[in-house]
Amino acid sequence: MTQATELATAAGSADPRVGLRAALALRRLAEQLERLQVENARHQGWSWQEIAAALDVTKQxxxxxxxxTMPPQEG
Structure with missing residues (x-):
């Protein structure tokens, strides 16, 4: 079983301490994954508008x- 699967299972725990800690760990993981993919998209030449659309948020x-915190886009 993967760590993410274990965290997802723990997030549904009847014990609030276990569930809340798992929810926190999942939120941190999701933030890391989002940052990684935003950086990946920028390196591939995506505009802020394209990234925003994929994330269902505003460009701003x-x-x-x-x-x-992003390195400057090449080109």
């Missing part, structure tokens, strides 16, 4: 969240 939201 995704730009504000990631632009300061």
């Amino acid at each position: 939201a995704v730009h504000k969240k990631y632009s300061a």
